[in-house]
Amino acid sequence: MSAPGENLRINGDRLWDSLMEMAKIGPGVAGGNNRQTLTDEDAEGRTLFQKWCDAAGLTMGVDTMGNMFARREGTDPDALPVYVGSHLDTQPTGGKYDGVLGVLAGLELIRSLNDLDIKTRHPIVVTNWTNEEGTRYAPAMLASGVFAGAHKEDWAKAREDADGKSFGAELERIGWKGDEPVGARKMHAFFELHIEQGPILEAEGKDIGVVTHGQGLSWTQVTITGKDSHTGSTPMPMRKNAGLGMARVLEKVEEIALSHAPNAVGAAGHIDIYPNSRNVIPGRAVFTVDFRSPDLDTINGMVAQMKSAATTICEDMGLGLEFENVGGFDPVTFDEGCVTAVRNAAERLGYSHRNLISGAGHDACWINRVTPTAMVMCPCVDGLSHNEAEDISKEWATAGADVLMHAVVETAGIEG
Ligand code: HGY
Ligand code: MN
Numbered sequence: 204m205s206a207p208g209e210n211l212r213i214n215g216d217r218l219w220d221s222l223m224e225m226a227k228i229g230p231g232v233a234g235g236n237n238r239q240t241l242t243d244e245d246a247e248g249r250t251l252f253q254k255w256c257d258a259a260g261l262t263m264g265v266d267t268m269g270n271m272f273a274r275r276e277g278t279d280p281d282a283l284p285v286y287v288g289s290h291l292d293t294q295p296t297g298g299k300y301d302g303v304l305g306v307l308a309g310l311e312l313i314r315s316l317n318d319l320d321i322k323t324r325h326p327i328v329v330t331n332w333t334n335e336e337g338t339r340y341a342p343a344m345l346a347s348g349v350f351a352g353a354h355k356e357d358w359a360k361a362r363e364d365a366d367g368k369s370f371g372a373e374l375e376r377i378g379w380k381g382d383e384p385v386g387a388r389k390m391h392a393f394f395e396l397h398i399e400q401g402p403i404l405e406a407e408g409k410d411i412g413v414v415t416h417g418q419g420l421s422w423t424q425v426t427i428t429g430k431d432s433h434t435g436s437t438p439m440p441m442r443k444n445a446g447l448g449m450a451r452v453l454e455k456v457e458e459i460a461l462s463h464a465p466n467a468v469g470a471a472g473h474i475d476i477y478p479n480s481r482n483v484i485p486g487r488a489v490f491t492v493d494f495r496s497p498d499l500d501t502i503n504g505m506v507a508q509m510k511s512a513a514t515t516i517c518e519d520m521g522l523g524l525e526f527e528n529v530g531g532f533d534p535v536t537f538d539e540g541c542v543t544a545v546r547n548a549a550e551r552l553g554y555s556h557r558n559l560i561s562g563a564g565h566d567a568c569w570i571n572r573v574t575p576t577a578m579v580m581c582p583c584v585d586g587l588s589h590n591e592a593e594d595i596s597k598e599w600a601t602a603g604a605d606v607l608m609h610a611v612v613e614t615a616g617i618e619g
């Protein structure tokens with residue numbers, strides 16, 4: 204495969220302007236974004252992305268899960284396309300760059316190829332995967348998971364949000380249900396640029412993360428039931444306090460994760476308590492335990508330990524207990540050839556780099572099941588993400604997009 208010209212660089216100012224333009228859609232309350240999947244804000248962001256793709260001469264396809272595919276023709280129309288992209292949906296208190304950088308850097312490399320009138324043999328397709336975050340609709344990476352055959356489409360479309368609105372109904376409502384059968388597209392390779400969402404690259408002064416692996420994750424939804432009763436008049440020994448039961452289980456989650464340090468993490472980010480009234484003993488607690496590790500046995504071991512501890516706690520307290528698996532995927536080893544293309548690109552461009560295991564899950568983790576896949580990462584300030592204060596520099600974004608372009612173009616093959 205021919206390597207692209209040394210002078211091939213993206214337009215960092217134009218990329219940054221596009222990031223700032225997209226960040227205006229679904230603003231948060233502290234400088235970040237709240238552009239949750241299948242909301243009107245998500246629809247607005249999709250429309251802006253579609254407008255930019257039209258202006259770049261791309262042909263847009265949308266599948267029945269709302270995944271967007273913007274195609275730039277190659278010189279060989281029969282060659283399978285090289286895909287590049289990430290997600291435009293955000294956390295409720297999300298940053299401006301998580302996911303968005305990967306989609307808009309994919310668009311920027313197309314814009315730069317257009318500027319330089321560079322053709323590639325394989326077509327290139329820029330992708331926006333629906334519902335990567337998994338906040339409104341669990342699990343995370345839902346639509347890329349359906350695309351990769353990890354989830355059934357009907358099951359995914361039946362997922363409901365906290366207000367009982369289904370994924371399928373909301374996708375129709377915002378007008379982004381496409382007609383392409385999900386998963387029908389075949390790929391030559393897939394590359395995703397993403398902020399690290401951790402502290403390593405910044406701490407080591409590295410420009411680029413060459414992502415060799417991704418942690419696996421398990422999401423177990425735990426429901427503890429006790430008895431609503433008066434916080435004043437109910438004697439302590441008579442209480443069935445589901446909130447207290449949850450607190451004891453969450454202490455155990457922390458202990459279990461720390462017992463598998465340094466390659467394991469655990470917490471509960473989603474917690475609902477009922478009836479959540481100041482003077483009522485909580486009768487029900489529903490929370491999702493998020494365990495992660497690069498090692499599958501460690502993940503499964505932590506889940507088993509948590510279930511055993513929760514069972515003992517609830518038996519001792521006379522509380523009801525239910526478990527439901529609401530998401531997960533195995534640890535990922537990315538494709539050697541694609542990882543090498545990323546590493547070669549960083550070397551060629553003179554960017555400092557190091558191998559990295561992704562702590563967060565990404566659409567690339569599922570797409571790696573159906574095509575050779577790799578990720579490029581750039582640093583983020585203090586490693587902070589899933590927080591409105593998430594921040595990166597234009598230089599980091601530009602370096603990541605330059606490496607993404609070289610890896611994609613090298614894989615797609617420059618023509619003429
Ligand atoms: O949960 C994750 O790792 C991703 O940010 N959705
Ligand atoms: Mn993301």
Ligand code: MN
Nearest residue numbers: 294301336589
């Ligand atoms: Mn995220």
